[in-house]
Amino acid sequence: MGWLLPFDNLLCMALGISFTVWFTSLLVFIIVPAILGVSFGIRKLYMNSLLKIFEVSSSHIVSACSEKDKVTLIMSTLEQEIQELRSSSTTLSSEPEFEMADIMSFCRRGVESIVDDEVTKRFSAEELESWNLLTRSNYNFRHISLRLSVLWGLGLLIRYSFLLPLRITLAATGIGLLVVLTTIVGFLPSGRYKIHMMCYRICVRALTAIITYHNSENKPKNGGICVANHTTPIDVIILANDGCYSMVGQVHGGLIGVVQRAMVKSSPHIWFERSEVKDRHLVAKMLSNHVADKTNHPILIFPEGTCINNTSVMMFKKGSFEIGCTVYPVAIKYDPRFGDAFWNSGKFGMVSYLLRMMSSWAIVCSVWYLPPVNREEGEDAVQFANRVKAAIARQGGLVDLLWDGGLKRGKVKDTFREEQQKLYSKVLVGDQEDQAEDRPLEFSTLRPEEDEETGRLDRQGEEQPLDSLRLREDCCLRLQGNYTLRPPTEEKEKKEEGDRLGGPSEARPQEHCPLRPET
């Protein structure tokens, strides 16, 4: 057995050295700069070299498979269809004109939506133009060449054996420091915020997030609300890296609960109990109280309510826009080449999501701070929300949709179908009402919480249901101006008529969309 000893020593020495080296280099290159807030530029270097590799590999892919044509569906809009129907009718009689071919418009639109629709593709990862050497995004790129596969294998090795352990260590360090230091600092009166920033910086390095902040002069100030589009829980880290925010959310158990309690010790955040989340009055009151105190940090809110895949911005819930303070919009756009940041909460739990994040190449994103906005005269919360949403979408290069992100889990409301039926009835019976023909159609922003509300939201607060048009910028601008609310009496009339005729049941299930308040 004696001959083992020298090997033993050697092994210990080798391991000992490597462990020390490992830890020291970690400390020097990553943690200390994070604490001090400086950067060696290692991440940028890494990003640029990755880009070069992608370029090489993509030219490879292009040369290998020449047939990489995108097949795009040309979708018709409801307005176009209605115009077609009207143009084909030659008489202007008051007699209803029905043609058996009318069903063809609805039929075609239905089939078009089966082939491609604007909504369901927002809830899954974006497809890439060219492969980025990750298995998870390997769609139509089957085995292309040996060189590429070797590159991929090398990448796999690097990512899982080097990057992943490194990042996990950093993350653990960051969170540990956050919890410990905030507890300590909680006893001291000053220097609270620096702790947060330091820990967020460590977390940013833990994810290898390379963030570019634009227009920092518009950074959110105290006593306001910051709204941003939501793609992943990491959004919080990315924004908090550059400023201090107060978070809003539900109290969780487990590790997240510990972090939440630690954060509260050093600066005010708004955490709700699960039962309180449904109570919108309470939520609104607490938010108002928070922004009223001008020494409090800006509140960070994601009005979409759920994670969307960063190709579009979906409906903003109007709760945060009713408070009446300054809103600071922020647009976040991730570069999908380095790793898909979208959290598909139906498919992956939080832990597996974080592991996927830490084993991607990097998280590269751009953050734009948009100029602060206030609600204008004669503008209600929904219009305000749509205006902010349009600005964010425009800046981030995202598609502006009026669909509700809650459709990820819930069913769509019947009111939209009723709107389509109404439009078609107009074509049949002629335009009897005095509404303008080119009135832009708008989505109802009803959500189940509002249906349950009594007294706060009377019928006048509702918008007219909209058509499911994919809005382009000109339509957005139109929305701001020509906007009419349906007067309350018309709703009642419609209801009574429906009852009289014994038409389709008026059962508008109030619990139609089982939306979860937090995702």
Place this chain on the structure above:
Amino acid sequence: MGSRASTLLREEEIEEIKKETGFSHSQITRLYSRFTSLDKGENGTLSREDFQRIPELAINPLGDRIINAFFPEGLDREDQVNFRGFMRTLAHFRPIEDNEKNKDPTASEPLNSRTNKLLFAFRLYDLDRDDKISRDELLQVLRMMVGVNISDEQLGSIADRTIQEADQNGDNSISFNEFIKVLEKVDVEQKMSIRFLH
């Protein structure tokens, strides 16, 4: 993440579907990735719930009837449609290309011919598949399209007038041939086709 399964679609299958439906290779792969992304259960078939999950289809007044067209066997809720059936139904909406008009007349009629498109539309009305559109069936479809906005009497008179204009053999219902006659001036190829950029 859908289209990883596109590698599961074999070349021979693509060729067969191409022959049967006339879609191009890239269109078939794209439609296959769409099929898999709709297939939440990941069992290679779509159920009615999978279709109803598409919001734009759910709010279409004729949404349910269109979904029915994909399940020809019956109105059983347990029906599933596989990719071949999916493509076969979608093939009705392929635009008619000029070079097809001069094809071999002895070959069987393509799925997207004018007659077949009209048959698809006819079947949207004719729920019980008795090859006749009765007054009730017509009323049902009309009611689906207008909702609560038109009264029963008005709707009834619309239906009566339509049948009157179309009916030729006096049986107070519209047969397929009468249907074709009514729509002979309509540009069916344009109205019942979906267009791709490629």
